[in-house]
Amino acid sequence: MSKNKKPAPKNGKPQQSVKKNTGGAPKPQNPSSAASQWTSGSKRNKNNLGAIALGFVGLIVVLAVLIFVLTKVGEKQATPAASAQPLVLTSYDSSKQPTLGKADSDIKIVEFGDFKCPDCKIWSETVLPELQTKYLDTNEASFQFADYPFLADDSKLLALGGQALYEQNPEYFWPYYKAVYAKQDTNKVRESWITEDYIVNLVKESVPDADIEKFTKDLKDKTYQAAVDADVKAGDDSKITGTPTIFVNDKKVDNPTLANVEAAIEAAKTVN
Numbered sequence: 001m002s003k004n005k006k007p008a009p010k011n012g013k014p015q016q017s018v019k020k021n022t023g024g025a026p027k028p029q030n031p032s033s034a035a036s037q038w039t040s041g042s043k044r045n046k047n048n049l050g051a052i053a054l055g056f057v058g059l060i061v062v063l064a065v066l067i068f069v070l071t072k073v074g075e076k077q078a079t080p081a082a083s084a085q086p087l088v089l090t091s092y093d094s095s096k097q098p099t100l101g102k103a104d105s106d107i108k109i110v111e112f113g114d115f116k117c118p119d120c121k122i123w124s125e126t127v128l129p130e131l132q133t134k135y136l137d138t139n140e141a142s143f144q145f146a147d148y149p150f151l152a153d154d155s156k157l158l159a160l161g162g163q164a165l166y167e168q169n170p171e172y173f174w175p176y177y178k179a180v181y182a183k184q185d186t187n188k189v190r191e192s193w194i195t196e197d198y199i200v201n202l203v204k205e206s207v208p209d210a211d212i213e214k215f216t217k218d219l220k221d222k223t224y225q226a227a228v229d230a231d232v233k234a235g236d237d238s239k240i241t242g243t244p245t246i247f248v249n250d251k252k253v254d255n256p257t258l259a260n261v262e263a264a265i266e267a268a269k270t271v272n
Contacts, residue, residue: 087252092234096227097144098166098173101136106272107265109141112148112235112245115158116189120244121181127258134262141265145177147231148243154194157219159228161199164218165210167227172207179206196220 089110094103097110109131113120128143135141147162149155158180165172179202185193200216218224235245238252246256248264249271 086254087239089238089247089250089252090234091237092146092250093230094144096230097146098162098170098177099142099144100132100174101142102139103142105139105142107135107141107268108249109135109143109261109265110146110247111143112146112231112238112240112243112247114147114149114151114155114243115162115180116149116151116155116184116194117243118184118186118189121184121186123244123246123256124177124181127256127261130258131261135265145173146234147228148235148240148245149228149232150243152190153192156228157194157196157199159231160222160224161203161215161219163224163227164215165203165207167218167224168210168214172210175206176203 092110094108094110111120111123111128113124131141131143136143145162147159149159162173162176162180165176183202196216196219199219200212203210203215204212238245238247240252244256246253246261248261249268251264251268253261253264
């Protein structure tokens with residue numbers, strides 16, 4: 001109670017307040033006072049009992065709502081884990097991709113890669129050669145590369161270079177694939193430093209039989225941009241989040257180490 005509040009008069013009637021209404025209900029007088037601005041006598045006792053009853057009912061309602069909400073939250077948390085499914089390859093046209101091994105093999109391996117990706121370089125130089133020896137050269141499986149350039153603007157330029165060579169001659173793609181990764185600068189992953197001239201010179205060195213004049217024009221004119229865009233769309237539709245992303249028979253391989261990819265291949269064999 002405020003120190004400057006006047007006490008109730010002796011006749012028991014409440015003192016009228018001259019304080020301006022602030023928009024809220026005034027505070028009640030001291031409970032020990034004989035009179036109150038809110039309640040008095042038996043009416044106050046009845047209201048107190050009613051308030052207790054209402055409070056008890058309210059507590060029960062709150063507990064019931066809380067239990068219901070916690071139950072629903074638990075269900076929502078459990079559902080994704082129970083229904084989690086592996087990502088699958090979507091909107092992908094395998095008829096227009098650089099391919100190693102027998103194209104119509106029962107086991108099909110697909111890599112989505114960015115030529116500036118350091119992990120793609122490591123994967124191409126360590127995992128792929130093992131797969132080639134064991135599965136591709138024996139025609140048990142095929143391997144295809146799809147472009148997913150996202151690290152920098154010149155990633156797209158490298159992708160266009162590979163596509164232009166593939167369109168000239170599918171065999172021209174793989175020397176380019178190896179040469180680009182061999183000369184990759186891992187210190188400039190996010191920097192755009194690769195030029196058209198750099199790629200043309202790289203092709204002259206790694207694919208000497210290519211028609212350089214045609215290649216240079218196709219690269220400059222972005223002749224095969226639609227093919228690169230189709231790969232990117234397939235990657236987006238397949239919900240990939242980085243590179244390299246590996247699929248075996250349209251199912252994504254999590255953490256695509258040699259052991260994990262081989263396990264996926266062997267599992268696919270049992271289905272076929």
